Amino acid sequence: MKGAPERRLLLVGGAGGLVGRSVLSEFLPGWRIRSVHRSPVARERDLRVEWFRADIADPATDWPALLTGVDAVMTLAWYRWERPRAFRDLADGLERLLAAARQAPRPPRFLHVSVPDGPPRLEATLPYFTEKRRVDRALAASGLSYRILRPTMLYAPGDRLLGVMLRIARRYHLLPMFGDGRRYHVSPIAAEDLARALRQEAEGTGSGSSDLGGPVRYAYRELTDLVFRHLGRSPRYLPLSPSGGRRLAALLSAAGSTLLYPYEVEWLVSDRLGLPPYEGLDRPLRHVERYLAAEAGRGAGVPGGAQA
Numbered sequence: 001m002k003g004a005p006e007r008r009l010l011l012v013g014g015a016g017g018l019v020g021r022s023v024l025s026e027f028l029p030g031w032r033i034r035s036v037h038r039s040p041v042a043r044e045r046d047l048r049v050e051w052f053r054a055d056i057a058d059p060a061t062d063w064p065a066l067l068t069g070v071d072a073v074m075t076l077a078w079y080r081w082e083r084p085r086a087f088r089d090l091a092d093g094l095e096r097l098l099a100a101a102r103q104a105p106r107p108p109r110f111l112h113v114s115v116p117d118g119p120p121r122l123e124a125t126l127p128y129f130t131e132k133r134r135v136d137r138a139l140a141a142s143g144l145s146y147r148i149l150r151p152t153m154l155y156a157p158g159d160r161l162l163g164v165m166l167r168i169a170r171r172y173h174l175l176p177m178f179g180d181g182r183r184y185h186v187s188p189i190a191a192e193d194l195a196r197a198l199r200q201e202a203e204g205t206g207s208g209s210s211d212l213g214g215p216v217r218y219a220y221r222e223l224t225d226l227v228f229r230h231l232g233r234s235p236r237y238l239p240l241s242p243s244g245g246r247r248l249a250a251l252l253s254a255a256g257s258t259l260l261y262p263y264e265v266e267w268l269v270s271d272r273l274g275l276p277p278y279e280g281l282d283r284p285l286r287h288v289e290r291y292l293a294a295e296a297g298r299g300a301g302v303p304g305g306a307q308a
Protein backbone atom coordinates (compact mmCIF):
# COMPACT_ATOMS: atom_id res chain seq x y z
CA MET A 1 0.00 0.00 0.00
CA LYS A 2 1.29 3.46 -0.87
CA GLY A 3 1.92 5.96 1.99
CA ALA A 4 1.30 9.74 1.93
CA PRO A 5 3.35 11.48 -0.79
CA GLU A 6 6.68 12.86 0.48
CA ARG A 7 6.48 16.59 1.23
CA ARG A 8 8.58 18.77 -1.07
CA LEU A 9 11.82 20.24 0.28
CA LEU A 10 12.63 23.98 0.15
CA LEU A 11 16.18 25.25 0.76
CA VAL A 12 16.08 28.86 2.01
CA GLY A 13 19.10 31.14 2.27
CA GLY A 14 18.14 33.74 4.91
CA ALA A 15 14.92 32.39 6.47
CA GLY A 16 15.75 33.94 9.85
CA GLY A 17 14.62 37.50 9.04
CA LEU A 18 11.45 39.44 8.34
CA VAL A 19 10.42 37.68 5.12
CA GLY A 20 11.67 34.34 6.42
CA ARG A 21 9.24 34.45 9.36
CA SER A 22 6.29 34.72 6.95
CA VAL A 23 7.81 32.10 4.64
CA LEU A 24 7.91 29.57 7.50
CA SER A 25 4.21 30.19 8.29
CA GLU A 26 3.25 29.94 4.63
CA PHE A 27 5.26 26.86 3.65
CA LEU A 28 4.89 24.72 6.79
CA PRO A 29 3.56 22.10 7.11
CA GLY A 30 2.97 21.49 3.38
CA TRP A 31 6.70 21.68 2.62
CA ARG A 32 9.82 20.68 4.52
CA ILE A 33 12.28 23.53 5.03
CA ARG A 34 16.07 23.42 5.12
CA SER A 35 17.32 26.81 6.31
CA VAL A 36 20.81 28.28 5.90
CA HIS A 37 22.03 31.38 7.71
CA ARG A 38 24.52 32.46 10.36
CA SER A 39 22.74 32.81 13.74
CA PRO A 40 20.17 30.51 15.37
CA VAL A 41 16.53 31.64 15.52
CA ALA A 42 14.23 30.32 18.27
CA ARG A 43 11.19 30.06 16.01
CA GLU A 44 12.99 27.80 13.55
CA ARG A 45 14.05 25.59 16.44
CA ASP A 46 10.47 25.51 17.80
CA LEU A 47 9.12 24.60 14.36
CA ARG A 48 11.83 21.93 14.00
CA VAL A 49 13.16 23.49 10.82
CA GLU A 50 16.35 21.81 9.63
CA TRP A 51 18.82 24.67 10.17
CA PHE A 52 22.43 24.74 9.01
CA ARG A 53 24.73 27.42 10.37
CA ALA A 54 26.55 28.81 7.34
CA ASP A 55 27.65 32.11 5.88
CA ILE A 56 26.48 32.20 2.27
CA ALA A 57 29.50 34.39 1.51
CA ASP A 58 31.90 31.67 2.69
CA PRO A 59 33.46 29.81 -0.28
CA ALA A 60 33.64 26.69 1.92
CA THR A 61 29.83 26.39 2.16
CA ASP A 62 29.02 22.94 0.76
CA TRP A 63 26.14 23.71 -1.61
CA PRO A 64 26.03 20.29 -3.34
CA ALA A 65 25.40 18.67 0.07
CA LEU A 66 22.83 21.32 1.11
CA LEU A 67 21.02 20.89 -2.23
CA THR A 68 20.59 17.13 -1.82
CA GLY A 69 16.93 16.21 -2.32
CA VAL A 70 15.87 19.87 -2.72
CA ASP A 71 12.87 20.71 -4.94
CA ALA A 72 13.07 24.52 -4.73
CA VAL A 73 15.61 27.10 -3.56
CA MET A 74 14.72 30.53 -2.17
CA THR A 75 17.28 33.29 -1.64
CA LEU A 76 16.36 36.00 0.89
CA ALA A 77 19.76 36.90 2.36
CA TRP A 78 20.84 40.48 1.77
CA TYR A 79 22.07 43.46 3.78
CA ARG A 80 20.41 46.83 4.24
CA TRP A 81 23.78 48.41 4.85
CA GLU A 82 27.27 46.93 4.76
CA ARG A 83 30.77 47.50 3.39
CA PRO A 84 31.01 47.13 -0.43
CA ARG A 85 33.20 44.05 0.05
CA ALA A 86 30.48 42.33 2.11
CA PHE A 87 27.90 42.83 -0.69
CA ARG A 88 30.40 41.49 -3.24
CA ASP A 89 31.21 38.42 -1.15
CA LEU A 90 27.52 37.66 -0.53
CA ALA A 91 26.70 38.02 -4.25
CA ASP A 92 29.65 35.70 -5.04
CA GLY A 93 28.23 33.17 -2.58
CA LEU A 94 24.75 33.40 -4.12
CA GLU A 95 26.31 32.83 -7.54
CA ARG A 96 28.08 29.71 -6.17
CA LEU A 97 24.70 28.45 -4.90
CA LEU A 98 23.24 29.11 -8.35
CA ALA A 99 26.05 27.21 -10.09
CA ALA A 100 25.61 24.26 -7.72
CA ALA A 101 21.83 24.26 -8.38
CA ARG A 102 22.46 24.10 -12.14
CA GLN A 103 24.75 21.11 -11.65
CA ALA A 104 22.41 19.25 -9.28
CA PRO A 105 21.26 15.83 -10.58
CA ARG A 106 17.70 17.22 -10.44
CA PRO A 107 18.00 21.05 -10.82
CA PRO A 108 15.58 22.78 -8.41
CA ARG A 109 13.20 25.63 -9.19
CA PHE A 110 14.89 28.85 -8.03
CA LEU A 111 13.09 31.76 -6.32
CA HIS A 112 14.98 34.95 -5.60
CA VAL A 113 13.72 38.00 -3.70
CA SER A 114 15.18 41.16 -5.16
CA VAL A 115 14.35 44.86 -4.94
CA PRO A 116 12.46 47.27 -7.23
CA ASP A 117 14.29 49.72 -9.47
CA GLY A 118 16.28 52.42 -7.70
CA PRO A 119 17.33 55.83 -9.01
CA PRO A 120 19.83 55.40 -11.91
CA ARG A 121 22.70 56.94 -9.92
CA LEU A 122 22.26 54.38 -7.14
CA GLU A 123 21.67 51.48 -9.56
CA ALA A 124 25.01 52.35 -11.19
CA THR A 125 27.14 52.88 -8.10
CA LEU A 126 25.72 51.52 -4.83
CA PRO A 127 26.74 47.91 -4.03
CA TYR A 128 23.28 47.33 -2.47
CA PHE A 129 21.93 47.60 -6.04
CA THR A 130 24.88 46.69 -8.29
CA GLU A 131 25.58 43.39 -6.51
CA LYS A 132 21.87 42.51 -6.25
CA ARG A 133 21.52 43.09 -10.01
CA ARG A 134 24.52 40.83 -10.63
CA VAL A 135 22.65 38.00 -8.89
CA ASP A 136 19.38 38.87 -10.69
CA ARG A 137 21.15 38.70 -14.08
CA ALA A 138 23.01 35.48 -13.27
CA LEU A 139 19.75 33.79 -12.33
CA ALA A 140 17.93 35.02 -15.45
CA ALA A 141 20.79 33.63 -17.60
CA SER A 142 21.13 30.36 -15.66
CA GLY A 143 18.77 28.20 -17.68
CA LEU A 144 17.03 27.16 -14.42
CA SER A 145 13.28 27.43 -13.95
CA TYR A 146 13.15 30.64 -11.87
CA ARG A 147 11.14 33.59 -10.59
CA ILE A 148 12.51 36.88 -9.27
CA LEU A 149 10.06 38.76 -7.01
CA ARG A 150 10.74 42.46 -6.39
CA PRO A 151 8.52 43.74 -3.57
CA THR A 152 8.31 47.36 -2.52
CA MET A 153 8.27 48.38 1.19
CA LEU A 154 7.36 45.28 3.25
CA TYR A 155 5.62 45.27 6.58
CA ALA A 156 5.07 42.66 9.29
CA PRO A 157 5.36 42.66 13.07
CA GLY A 158 8.97 43.50 13.92
CA ASP A 159 9.70 45.30 10.64
CA ARG A 160 12.24 48.11 10.49
CA LEU A 161 10.29 50.60 8.36
CA LEU A 162 6.60 51.11 9.21
CA GLY A 163 6.97 49.59 12.68
CA VAL A 164 9.84 51.96 13.43
CA MET A 165 7.84 54.93 12.09
CA LEU A 166 5.02 53.97 14.48
CA ARG A 167 7.40 53.81 17.41
CA ILE A 168 9.00 57.18 16.60
CA ALA A 169 5.62 58.86 16.12
CA ARG A 170 4.39 57.38 19.40
CA ARG A 171 7.46 58.41 21.37
CA TYR A 172 8.26 61.82 19.85
CA HIS A 173 4.83 62.79 18.42
CA LEU A 174 6.75 63.81 15.30
CA LEU A 175 8.04 62.29 12.05
CA PRO A 176 10.54 63.72 9.57
CA MET A 177 9.00 64.75 6.25
CA PHE A 178 11.14 64.97 3.14
CA GLY A 179 9.80 67.75 0.90
CA ASP A 180 6.01 67.99 1.03
CA GLY A 181 5.59 64.19 0.92
CA ARG A 182 2.86 64.42 -1.71
CA ARG A 183 4.85 63.91 -4.91
CA TYR A 184 6.28 60.47 -4.16
CA HIS A 185 4.41 57.31 -3.35
CA VAL A 186 4.60 53.98 -1.56
CA SER A 187 2.36 50.93 -1.86
CA PRO A 188 3.36 48.82 1.17
CA ILE A 189 2.84 45.08 0.84
CA ALA A 190 2.50 42.58 3.68
CA ALA A 191 5.39 40.14 4.11
CA GLU A 192 2.72 37.42 4.38
CA ASP A 193 1.48 38.33 0.88
CA LEU A 194 5.03 38.10 -0.46
CA ALA A 195 5.35 34.70 1.24
CA ARG A 196 2.08 33.57 -0.34
CA ALA A 197 3.34 34.70 -3.78
CA LEU A 198 6.57 32.78 -3.15
CA ARG A 199 4.65 29.59 -2.34
CA GLN A 200 2.48 29.91 -5.42
CA GLU A 201 5.65 30.46 -7.47
CA ALA A 202 7.43 27.52 -5.82
CA GLU A 203 4.53 25.35 -6.97
CA GLY A 204 4.40 26.99 -10.45
CA THR A 205 6.60 26.64 -13.50
CA GLY A 206 6.91 29.99 -15.36
CA SER A 207 10.18 31.95 -15.35
CA GLY A 208 10.65 35.73 -15.19
CA SER A 209 10.55 38.70 -12.86
CA SER A 210 7.60 40.41 -11.14
CA ASP A 211 7.28 43.64 -9.17
CA LEU A 212 5.00 43.47 -6.12
CA GLY A 213 3.05 46.39 -4.70
CA GLY A 214 0.31 46.30 -2.08
CA PRO A 215 -3.37 47.11 -2.73
CA VAL A 216 -3.17 50.90 -2.17
CA ARG A 217 -0.72 53.44 -3.60
CA TYR A 218 -0.35 56.21 -1.04
CA ALA A 219 1.33 59.59 -1.39
CA TYR A 220 3.99 59.23 1.31
CA ARG A 221 2.35 61.85 3.46
CA GLU A 222 -0.99 60.03 3.31
CA LEU A 223 0.74 57.00 4.79
CA THR A 224 2.46 58.97 7.57
CA ASP A 225 -0.86 60.72 8.32
CA LEU A 226 -2.38 57.25 8.70
CA VAL A 227 0.35 56.30 11.17
CA PHE A 228 -0.60 59.27 13.36
CA ARG A 229 -4.33 58.57 12.96
CA HIS A 230 -3.88 55.03 14.24
CA LEU A 231 -2.03 56.41 17.25
CA GLY A 232 -4.91 58.82 17.89
CA ARG A 233 -2.68 61.84 17.28
CA SER A 234 -2.67 64.82 14.91
CA PRO A 235 0.13 64.58 12.34
CA ARG A 236 3.22 66.66 13.19
CA TYR A 237 6.26 66.80 10.97
CA LEU A 238 9.87 67.90 11.09
CA PRO A 239 10.13 69.52 7.65
CA LEU A 240 13.29 68.65 5.74
CA SER A 241 14.30 69.02 2.11
CA PRO A 242 15.17 65.70 0.42
CA SER A 243 18.88 66.60 0.66
CA GLY A 244 18.36 67.60 4.31
CA GLY A 245 16.77 64.16 4.82
CA ARG A 246 19.82 62.48 3.31
CA ARG A 247 22.12 64.53 5.55
CA LEU A 248 20.09 63.58 8.63
CA ALA A 249 20.26 59.90 7.61
CA ALA A 250 24.04 60.21 7.06
CA LEU A 251 24.45 61.73 10.54
CA LEU A 252 22.35 58.99 12.12
CA SER A 253 24.26 56.18 10.42
CA ALA A 254 27.62 57.83 11.21
CA ALA A 255 26.48 57.74 14.86
CA GLY A 256 25.86 53.99 14.55
CA SER A 257 22.07 54.15 14.10
CA THR A 258 20.34 51.70 11.73
CA LEU A 259 17.17 53.83 11.59
CA LEU A 260 17.53 55.27 8.10
CA TYR A 261 20.23 55.35 5.44
CA PRO A 262 20.81 58.17 2.93
CA TYR A 263 20.13 55.91 -0.08
CA GLU A 264 16.74 54.98 1.41
CA VAL A 265 15.71 58.66 1.47
CA GLU A 266 16.95 59.11 -2.12
CA TRP A 267 15.07 55.98 -3.25
CA LEU A 268 11.87 57.02 -1.48
CA VAL A 269 11.74 60.56 -2.89
CA SER A 270 12.59 59.28 -6.41
CA ASP A 271 8.98 58.00 -6.52
CA ARG A 272 9.82 54.41 -7.49
CA LEU A 273 8.22 52.64 -4.52
CA GLY A 274 4.55 53.11 -5.39
CA LEU A 275 4.38 49.89 -7.41
CA PRO A 276 0.98 48.78 -8.73
CA PRO A 277 -0.92 46.10 -6.78
CA TYR A 278 0.41 42.59 -7.36
CA GLU A 279 -2.25 40.67 -9.26
CA GLY A 280 -0.88 37.15 -9.03
CA LEU A 281 -2.27 36.17 -5.61
CA ASP A 282 -5.07 33.64 -5.15
CA ARG A 283 -6.63 35.85 -2.44
CA PRO A 284 -7.01 39.64 -1.91
CA LEU A 285 -3.91 41.56 -0.83
CA ARG A 286 -3.79 42.64 2.84
CA HIS A 287 -4.47 46.28 3.70
CA VAL A 288 -1.80 48.11 5.66
CA GLU A 289 -4.41 49.77 7.89
CA ARG A 290 -5.13 46.45 9.56
CA TYR A 291 -1.47 46.14 10.47
CA LEU A 292 -1.25 49.76 11.66
CA ALA A 293 -4.28 49.28 13.89
CA ALA A 294 -2.89 46.07 15.39
CA GLU A 295 0.59 47.51 15.95
CA ALA A 296 -0.73 50.78 17.40
CA GLY A 297 -2.97 48.76 19.71
CA ARG A 298 -0.08 46.48 20.69
CA GLY A 299 2.07 49.47 21.66
CA ALA A 300 -0.81 50.89 23.71
CA GLY A 301 -1.18 47.60 25.58
CA VAL A 302 -4.35 46.55 23.71
CA PRO A 303 -3.50 43.11 22.27
CA GLY A 304 -4.24 43.10 18.56
CA GLY A 305 -6.67 46.02 18.83
CA ALA A 306 -6.84 49.53 17.42
CA GLN A 307 -6.49 52.52 19.62
CA ALA A 308 -9.43 54.86 19.65
Ligand SMILES: NC(=O)c1ccc[n+]([C@@H]2O[C@H](COP(=O)([O-])OP(=O)(O)OC[C@H]3O[C@@H](n4cnc5c(N)ncnc54)[C@H](OP(=O)(O)O)[C@@H]3O)[C@@H](O)[C@H]2O)c1
Pocket: 013, 014, 015, 016, 017, 018, 019, 020, 036, 037, 038, 039, 040, 054, 055, 056, 057, 075, 076, 077, 078, 079, 080, 090, 113, 114, 115, 116, 150, 151, 152, 153, 154, 155, 161
Ligand atom coordinates in the same frame (compact mmCIF):
# COMPACT_ATOMS: atom_id res chain seq x y z
N1 LIG B 1 12.34 44.39 4.19
C1 LIG B 1 11.90 45.04 3.10
O1 LIG B 1 11.14 46.04 3.16
C2 LIG B 1 12.31 44.54 1.73
C3 LIG B 1 11.76 45.16 0.59
C4 LIG B 1 12.11 44.70 -0.67
C5 LIG B 1 12.97 43.62 -0.82
N2 LIG B 1 13.50 43.04 0.30
C6 LIG B 1 14.42 41.90 0.11
O2 LIG B 1 13.83 40.77 0.77
C7 LIG B 1 14.86 39.90 1.22
C8 LIG B 1 14.62 39.52 2.67
O3 LIG B 1 14.60 40.73 3.42
P1 LIG B 1 14.34 40.72 4.99
O4 LIG B 1 13.73 42.04 5.28
O5 LIG B 1 13.70 39.45 5.42
O6 LIG B 1 15.85 40.74 5.51
P2 LIG B 1 16.34 40.48 7.01
O7 LIG B 1 15.23 40.59 7.97
O8 LIG B 1 17.56 41.35 7.20
O9 LIG B 1 16.81 38.96 6.97
C9 LIG B 1 17.94 38.61 6.23
C10 LIG B 1 18.22 37.12 6.41
O10 LIG B 1 19.39 36.81 5.65
C11 LIG B 1 20.34 36.15 6.50
N3 LIG B 1 21.68 36.52 6.04
C12 LIG B 1 22.19 37.77 5.87
N4 LIG B 1 23.45 37.67 5.44
C13 LIG B 1 23.77 36.35 5.37
C14 LIG B 1 24.92 35.63 5.01
N5 LIG B 1 26.05 36.24 4.67
N6 LIG B 1 24.88 34.28 5.05
C15 LIG B 1 23.74 33.64 5.43
N7 LIG B 1 22.61 34.28 5.75
C16 LIG B 1 22.62 35.61 5.74
C17 LIG B 1 20.03 36.65 7.90
O11 LIG B 1 20.35 35.68 8.89
P3 LIG B 1 21.72 35.67 9.72
O12 LIG B 1 21.97 37.07 10.17
O13 LIG B 1 21.43 34.66 10.81
O14 LIG B 1 22.77 35.16 8.78
C18 LIG B 1 18.50 36.72 7.83
O15 LIG B 1 17.97 35.41 8.06
C19 LIG B 1 16.19 40.62 0.96
O16 LIG B 1 16.78 40.10 -0.19
C20 LIG B 1 15.78 42.07 0.74
O17 LIG B 1 16.68 42.76 -0.13
C21 LIG B 1 13.19 43.46 1.56
